[in-house]
Amino acid sequence: TRLRTAPGAACALALLVALTACLTAAFPRAVDRYEDTGLRRAAEQARPDRIGIEVYAPPPSPMESTRMRENTLRPDALAGQYTEVRAQVPPPLVLDRDQSTYGVRTTQDISVPDPWLPRPTGKPARVTLVAQAGLAGHASVAKGRLPRADDQVTSETSGLEAAVTTETAKALHIKVGSVIHAGSFTVRVTGIVTPRVPQGAYWSTKTILRTPALIREPAPSVDMYWVGTLLLAPKAAPALLAGSGKPERYWQLAPEVQTLRARDVPALRSAIASLEAGPALREVRREIDGPSTEFSELYGSTEVTTDLDDVLIAYDRLREDVAPLVAVAAFGTGTVAAVVLLMAAGLTADRRRSEFALLRARGASLRGLTTRLFAETTVVAVPAGALGLAAALLAVPGGRVGHAVWAAVAVTAVTCVALPLRAAAVHRVVRVHSDREDISSVRPSRRRTVAELTLLVLAAGAVESLRRRGTS
Template identity: 25%
Template sequence: MSIGAVIRRVRAHRGQFLLLAVLTVVIVLLVGGVPRVVNRLAEQGLREHLAAEPAGRRDLTYTVPPFLGAPPASSQAGQLDVLQQQMPADVRAAVADRWYTAQTTAEQVTGPDLTRGDHLVELGLRAMPGIEATATLVDGHWPDGSAAGDAPVQVVLPADLAARFQLRVGSRLLLAAPDPGKPAVPLTVVGLFRPVDPADGSWDALPAVLQVIEPEGDAEPFVLVGVVAIGALDRLAAEGRAVSFSWRYRLDAAAIDVRRIDRFVDGVQRLARADAFPQVTQGIDVPLRAFDRAVDSARTVLAVIAAGVLATLAGLVVLAAASAVRRRRTEFVLIRARGGGVGTGLRRSLAESLLVVPPAAGLGWLLGTLLPGTPGGTGPLAVGATVLVTLALPVATLTVPSGVTGRRDLGRLRPSARRATTEAALVLLAGLAVVLLRRRGLTPGEIDPLLVSVPALVAVAVSVLALRLYPWPVRLAGRLAARTRGSVAFLGTARAGRAAAATPLVVVVLAVATAAFCAVVATGIESTRDDVATRAVPADALIRGDRLAPDTGPALERLPGVVAVAGLADEPAQRLATDADGTDSRLRDTSVLLVDGPGLDRTVRAAGRDVPVPGPLRDARPGAGPLPAVVSPAVAADLSAAGLRSAFVTVQGQRYEFTPARTVADFPLARPDTDRYVVLPWQALPARNSPPVPTGFLLAGDRLDVGLLRQAGDEGQQRYQTGGAVTGRERPRSVAVETWSQTRLRLGGGGANGLLAFGFTAGAVAGGVLALLAIAFTVLSGARARGAVLSRLRTLGLSRRQWRGLLLVELAPLVGVSVLTGALVGVLLPVLLTPLFGLAAFTSGAAVRVGFAPGLVAATVGLGAVALGFALAVETLNNRRMRLGEVLRLGEEN
């Protein structure tokens, strides 16, 4: 067998081999390129995830607490290299920046300038080697560490803080001694600076240099940090002042391998758990563990989607090989007739495949390497896929019958006993695999062979059942069509009732099921995120604070865009009592929520949120007896076990009796960190001398200004604190304002969400495109037989319009049942598999709710219409190419 003969045969059948080559390129490109994209998105998600965390959580800090007799601060800077070398290799490689500081404890400082401002200030002195490169002098000069021992210690301060306390270059201060028997230390301000980049990690040490610690009470001091030379700090340590040391390392997310996060976290935790000196503190393990769980879940979903896409491509390869062999069946039969054996055609097909498939696989792998990202180590999979595609055509050659076959359109085809047994075994195997997978579970993040095979098995099994059952209603429709006038409906249903041409549509079911699976799971995640956001903020905005003046509600209603306001009071960790005297019920602590039932109902309706307010809260009115309350299942169970029909709970110093009127498993506004809560109707509270005041407000409106809401809330807190008989000394913390849109955006942005979105988008698009391609294969598989029938009917007077109608009637049942079956499988698979994916990592811990989506029906109908139109277009183009007038002179059907 010469290579020239092989090349001539490939050129003669270039259409079939081009199709096989394109499929090979796509398969190898997906196997080699998609893991790169996945790794790149995971790395990008890790950077975004850690960037959203506070800077301190990305630091690995070694600290030595303040102690007397400390070694010279200048000698400890070299510990930066020593400590880094002692880190595990992965952690050491991730260090991006590092800083060394030494600091004295803060002591009271006095001076003429501070006296004029009537400020009570404590000052800590810190040595920060390298500050000259990260800050710019505004006035003065940097401190000189070689000053004489009796000279004042030179200090530089941030310009903004110095101006606040009326300090300037030349200001003289006196730092109090930690012990009464020691002399005070004179200080002089020699320079003022501003940071080049306030976000630079060198300023993140606590307490911060660029910020002042505000006093919590009227008699409390301000706390500042001044920068001195390292030599001056050595002098202070020699005089008996306690000095602390800190070596801080900033970890770079770009240097952390997302494929080995577990090993990195273990290394960090070993450092933190080690009983060593200095002490190690870190907080990066928590966000890394959370991100790793999300990536593992996303990789599991991606494995299922990839399995569906690759199974569809494998089916297309089988169809392409079968189509190529079917078109060359006469050639292989002639080889047998001339004395050739089974191996002759096999060797011929293998030589042709070796000439086409491996080069196409190489091209696909090369294209995959051009995609950005870390290689996924899928080279063996690409080689295995290439081998299987190469063997597809030779194996299909073995199925060519050795004799002459009769016409297949004269009678009804019945499945053989072997085929029926195979299909029954396939259905049983799919059911067994589903049961085994649900009972056994899986490890998220690992490519489980059973997990990736179950969707394909279920899709094939359901498609086999559907394609075996669908001819019966079609034949019934054919009997009804036989009683009507015209031949289009009768002939179309008669041909559609034969199941032989329906076999390739199993591939269509696989493709549509993959696309539907992606759409259903993505919709379920989005709807669950909506529910989580609505549970946290059941309207448009939520203000939470300490205690706010009662007139804060009317003040909020006057703000632009606000249409409804409802007050609430939240009391965490309250003890339940059995009587009005406060006898402890010996039940666990319970969170108490006080809401205005009618106001809450009005506000959630104005915001358009689907949040039903229970009747006991909405309809309660003041009266004798206990308050009707909505309780959690845990509280209801405890009260029932204790034999209590009612109980007492304290709200802002007042005790109220309640009785469980409704049990609700998930009440909006309840604290997410507890499953024990009692919700009382505010409008039904009995009159007391000290009625409760709100700790928050729920708002509904359009284009709400968060700044105005925060300002109104802070003013409400201030009015409550200063409006009573006793004025609070501590300044109230600013209220927290959270909007529904911000909560929803936080749930769906950053982290591994981009990886999951890529998988769903790519799976849906690939499933839809491959479904259309599989439908084209299905149409072309029976094109010659349909062409012969249409040629005969055209000679009998069939019009073009009737011809298109006949094609539509014949193809509509096949296309419709395949698309509908694929959509059904795509809805069924999430119900079976979603509990195994661990998708709660993407919904703030809430279980993903997968259910019926009306949009899926419209999408299925639209896909069916597009598929049917595509099938008609393919058939029309093929008939034009074949010239229907010549079809009767071609093939054994003649």
């Protein structure tokens, strides 16, 4: 009946509720979205060498047979362990499988006596031998071809093929067909490759893989020398057992940055702690090292390292610095929304005061009056609140849905009960006539002034706190 008699007022109320519900529901999603964006930006700025998770293990114990040690370094064995290691990564940490990889590398640089390599101060260059899986999928061949190896490679194989990146080739004057004598190995360069995603985790977790480094020895020495990487075929890994480079197996895990969420930071830190020194590390060691033995304790075991937890800690500190200002904004937004809805209800109650007084005078009970007002307000407010919530979900993608739903429900609930409660407070006593309208019956409230001053002080305090912490 009310919709037919006063469609304009009903439409105005619906518009007010829809707009308020939309803005209120969008606020928590917007906060989540900006927090997630900040975390992802912090992870991107930290670079893959810090956020990457590296699992590494020494070669098998010398007490094992040569054949068993060689088989442990072959691609099939490493690939199986890579699958098991990935399975032990606790949620909510998600891995970027395209940028994650595994392989075998030397841990000590091998001196190269070849005189044609550059020597800035007379010291010979050094190289690192790396047999990393997935080279063909992460690089395009600029010249020559990719290195090859077969299943016949053993620890007695001395002749190897390798590729180098364009940056390494340019800095070390390496060409296709160049022969490099690295310790007991004779390595022939068969190709020069260009990384497809140079800044990706595949190439940048260890930047020496794509970019050679000019190393300066500690003072007072002024000597400098180049260090570059020779990229071997994965099947050539068993040959590294015979060299002086002290090879190690490694599994390089790249987190998927776009899946990081600020609300998951505590769980992420717990997952990283489990990988570095917890149950997940124990499971990883069981998959790679097997049951703990005296020999495994003597020759070391699998370890996991990452600086991702430091990145998360730094982000947490930044978020704590901004939290007071966000809290003030949240309470201010909620207060404004509540005031607007209550004022709208108060104006409606004042406009219909004569109607309510007449109903009470004709015998309408207070419960019946409030129930009627609640019903007619609900018919308008609930669909409008749902529409505002849907608009907020579409306008602000990402963020938690639950918080937005509760915000819209709160707006709708306040709207539904404000008018009935206002009417109940004013018309709890039956009156036979209304008050005069030619004088001011309502004075300005001091409580409103106190509330406004309180919010002002809180906002000023939050801004001052931020400035003292160095936040602009």
